[in-house]
Amino acid sequence: MVNERPDPLCMVGAGYVGLVTAVCLADADVHVRLLDIDQARLAFLRQGKAPIHEPLLDELLTKVLANGRLTLHDDPAEAMAGAAVIMIAVGTPPLGDGRADLTQVRAAITQAVRHAGSETVIAIKSTVPPGTTASLQSLCRRNGRTVPLTVCPEFLAEGSAVRDFRQPPQVVIGGDDPAACERVAQLFGHLEAPIRITDSTSAELIKYGVNAFLALKISFINEMAQLCEFTGADVSSVADGIGTDERIGRAFLGAGLGFGGSCFPKDVRALDQAASYHGQSFQLLRAAVEVNQQARSRFVAKIQRALNGKLARRRIAVLGLAFKPGTDDVRQAASIDVIRHLEDLGAVVLATDPVACANARPLLPNTTLVDDPYSCVGGADAVVVVTEWPEYVNLDWARVATLVRRPLVVDGRNCLDADPLVELGFTYIGVGRPTRRPRTLKTPLSGAKRAAVPIAVR
Numbered sequence: 508m509v510n511e512r513p514d515p516l517c518m519v520g521a522g523y524v525g526l527v528t529a530v531c532l533a534d535a536d537v538h539v540r541l542l543d544i545d546q547a548r549l550a551f552l553r554q555g556k557a558p559i560h561e562p563l564l565d566e567l568l569t570k571v572l573a574n575g576r577l578t579l580h581d582d583p584a585e586a587m588a589g590a591a592v593i594m595i596a597v598g599t600p601p602l603g604d605g606r607a608d609l610t611q612v613r614a615a616i617t618q619a620v621r622h623a624g625s626e627t628v629i630a631i632k633s634t635v636p637p638g639t640t641a642s643l644q645s646l647c648r649r650n651g652r653t654v655p656l657t658v659c660p661e662f663l664a665e666g667s668a669v670r671d672f673r674q675p676p677q678v679v680i681g682g683d684d685p686a687a688c689e690r691v692a693q694l695f696g697h698l699e700a701p702i703r704i705t706d707s708t709s710a711e712l713i714k715y716g717v718n719a720f721l722a723l724k725i726s727f728i729n730e731m732a733q734l735c736e737f738t739g740a741d742v743s744s745v746a747d748g749i750g751t752d753e754r755i756g757r758a759f760l761g762a763g764l765g766f767g768g769s770c771f772p773k774d775v776r777a778l779d780q781a782a783s784y785h786g787q788s789f790q791l792l793r794a795a796v797e798v799n800q801q802a803r804s805r806f807v808a809k810i811q812r813a814l815n816g817k818l819a820r821r822r823i824a825v826l827g828l829a830f831k832p833g834t835d836d837v838r839q840a841a842s843i844d845v846i847r848h849l850e851d852l853g854a855v856v857l858a859t860d861p862v863a864c865a866n867a868r869p870l871l872p873n874t875t876l877v878d879d880p881y882s883c884v885g886g887a888d889a890v891v892v893v894t895e896w897p898e899y900v901n902l903d904w905a906r907v908a909t910l911v912r913r914p915l916v917v918d919g920r921n922c923l924d925a926d927p928l929v930e931l932g933f934t935y936i937g938v939g940r941p942t943r944r945p946r947t948l949k950t951p952l953s954g955a956k957r958a959a960v961p962i963a964v965r
């Protein structure tokens with residue numbers, strides 16, 4: 508193994524994965540050239556601002572731009588020339604049938620091959636279906652020479668991406684050229700993580716396998732949650748008990764509105780499509796997707812039932828738009844489906860999020876999006892928690908009680924403590940746990956003084 512860090516690195520794509528990886532590697536003393544075609548994104552970055560919300564990212568970005576370890580580029584020739592590694596972190600969005608669209612990956616590889624030097628190795632960081640890296644080797648021939656192509660899938664989670672980069676459970680690198688794989692491995696040599704080098708198809712399947720398995724865990728506990736509702740058990744207690752078995756683990760056993768985001772839904776479907784291509788019917792994956800979708804529609808039905816079957820003109824305050832806390836990403840977020848469904852049934856929806864309102868706005872043209880959660884709940888017939896932001900868990904619920912029209916909380920993430928809410932006069936409805944009602948039922952508009960509050964529309 509050569510003990511030199513490959514330097515410079517050209518990172519293609521400044522999205523969630525490319526930007527975080529580029530900034531973290533630059534912080535680890537690699538010279539990184541970050542290339543993107545999105546001028547608005549680059550303009551943001553040039554001001555030292557991250558175009559995405561990710562804890563720790565802003566300060567690291569400022570640091571590596573100032574010390575020159577990270578440079579920004581829109582010209583592939585300038586960014587790729589002489590790069591030891593060209594790493595590709597462009598999007599692989601789903602096609603209509605669920606297959607991964609590899610257009611951006613192919614275009615980036617073609618560019619990389621054009622500008623590669625004699626020592627350059629290409630590494631695909633984007634999530635690509637099994638067999639992709641092997642099949643794209645044909646794009647990597649130039650002047651009778653083959654530019655080595657490897658795959659180095661990313662496992663970071665939005666909301667904790669910097670921490671995940673620094674403390675990964677492992678680094679996976681796939682390819683059939685051992686020297687090229689070692690070269691990519693050198694980039695991550697400073698991390699205290701095992702480096703697994705394998706063939707490219709196995710590396711691709713490890714990535715999909717991790718996401719698919721975690722999605723299965725979530726859908727499993729959501730099926731259990733339904734059974735808990737039928738039988739009167741509490742799914743949080745059940746999940747604690749199941750998760751204490753160390754062969755299973757408690758992570759990803761949170762019942763609620765299921766999985767969303769740019770990865771799990773798309774990767775589960777893409778893996779299913781890859782299996783179908785080989786004549787395999789991967790039943791578990793289909794069930795996981797179906798259960799996930801049902802979790803959203805069941806949640807809306809639950810709100811409707813709690814409002815005596817009537818959603819028309821009911822005012823629903825939705826807390827949380829991001830697909831999970833810590834990110835501004837609303838791709839495939841449960842909030843979008845839930846809100847659209849509520850609106851289709853005639854509800855008037857106000858929604859809030861600490862950071863994701865701007866990203867959600869184009870997707871929710873009929874929804875009033877407000878920054879202030881207390882404005883959001885003003886006059887509400889139901890307060891609905893869709894994203895378990897600590898800001899909402901720690902709301903001044905006594906104040907909320909004075910603002911709503913009806914004291915009803917429907918918690919789609921089981922993140923609230925029911926006892927104090929019930930004490931405040933709320934009816935609390937979670938997922939897979941018994942509904943809690945205040946001892947003395949209050950009629951709408953009775954009890955705590957409920958004021959009409961002005962709504963600050965952004």
Ligand SMILES: NC(=O)c1ccc[n+]([C@@H]2O[C@H](COP(=O)([O-])OP(=O)(O)OC[C@H]3O[C@@H](n4cnc5c(N)ncnc54)[C@H](O)[C@@H]3O)[C@@H](O)[C@H]2O)c1
Nearest residue numbers: 520521522523524542543544545596597598599633634661
């Ligand atoms: N977001 C996640 O949490 C996550 C985690 C693990 C893996 N992944 C995978 O990583 C890949 C990237 O995901 P993302 O969320 O960062 O995507 P993204 O959409 O946020 O970013 C992709 C970026 O690539 C840029 N781009 C596209 N074509 C380009 C080109 N030819 N040259 C330069 N830039 C180009 C786009 O302008 C965009 O800024 C996907 O395959 C995804 O599945 C994502």
